[in-house]
Amino acid sequence: MIQLERVTVIYNRGTLDEKVALKNVDLLVEEGQFVVIVGANGAGKSTLMKVVVGEVKPTFGVCRIMGQVLREEKIFKCGSIVCQDPNLGIFPNLSIEENLMLARKKGFRGLSFGRVDPRAIELLRSCELGLEENLKKKASKLSGGQKQALAMVMAVSSNPKLLLLDEHTASLDPKSTEKIMELTDRINKTLGTTILMITHDMNIAEQYGDTVIVMEDGKIIARIDKSKQKVQASQLKSMIKSKLTATT
Template sequence: MLDLNDVCVTFYPNTSNERIALDHLSFHIDDGDFISVLGTNGAGKSTLLNAISGTLECDAGEIILDGQDITYAPEYKRARVIGRLFQDPMKGTAPHMTIEENLGLAYSRGKRTTLSKAIKKGDRKFFLEQLASLGLGLEERITTNVGLLSGGQRQALTLLMATIVTPKLLLLDEHTAALDPKTAKQVMDITERMVKEHHITTLMITHNMKQALEYGNKTIILNEGKIVKVLEGEERRQTSVDDLLNMYDFV
């Protein structure tokens, strides 16, 4: 599904500030994998997602998505098939547009049609159903400007926008870290449901070790731009948060 072959990213190369963010990183991700990504600050987690989404170009190596070499594909092209969420609920939605308009934009993504502000009747019905499925009452507020929503509501909406046209890949960069625990759990449960329902291959960065073990089918630990541990299957099931903390001590 996704292959990273020997991917390297270095910031400020050959200067005293040189930072190796991804160090010959290779990894294979299977179709439908939901992988949680752990690692200390500066381990290279966000850089990994930036390299995959095309926000930054790799210095070396290749990235193959679904059989296509996307190593040098521009970000806007990758965005048609890669959904992405960040920690900041303000990113990813247009605050001065309504819920419905935001969904309309997301829904037209990847389609070669001219943008039209008019939302078709059938589309509205579909949007209402999708919003209702979030269980946050947003279906009652489709003409509300997104800027007026709470952080959790915005993340849930961004998640819906990222998946309303099923992406090949979903990249989540600590997307619940800015939310209170109850809301974070709600957004995580919505995430899991969407990922399962549409069978979306997903990479999720988190600092929450419990969350990292609870959701998804694999966990990887990054350190200094390398994957130092892959947890899956029985080994992952037997791993506790304490075990993970001990692994951190090692790296």
């Protein structure tokens, strides 16, 4: 699904401000996987995501999506993106219902809004945030957690093969974070959507995903496959910390 081969990204190359953000990164995310990339600020997570999205072109190396070299428009044909700010993933002046209709149609195409996919309503209901009971409510009136839940459901309404999550719980309170992560896991397991997620929160990395990728200083320093290595959630945080400590 996603393959990075020896990807290096150098910002401001050849200047006094030159910065190597990624260093010979190899990454493989297979179809149906839920991969969590964890690391401190400045580890290279965001740059890696920008490469996958097509926002940043590798200085060296190549990024492939579904076997094809990534071009800027490619990711939007096969994937959806949810960012840290929930307002970026919704239409605030429209109702919940209208947002879902537009998401299914991938935006303002045609004259009618169409209808809401019953699966979207079921996903909203599973969040237990009351969204399915207030479909006529304007999105601007929702809480941060409710907005992000709506953005998540909108992102998968067009049945993307890939869902990219860029610190999508970073601005939420603990309760909302738990609800959104449960929704994220449900999307992967029930819809079979491949998920690549970045976070700085090791507690999230402990509990969710099939595979955890640990980044530091622009490099992948560890790949922990939870099922193959039979890692318990209680063990994972210490494993991540040991990998980080070993490189310092």
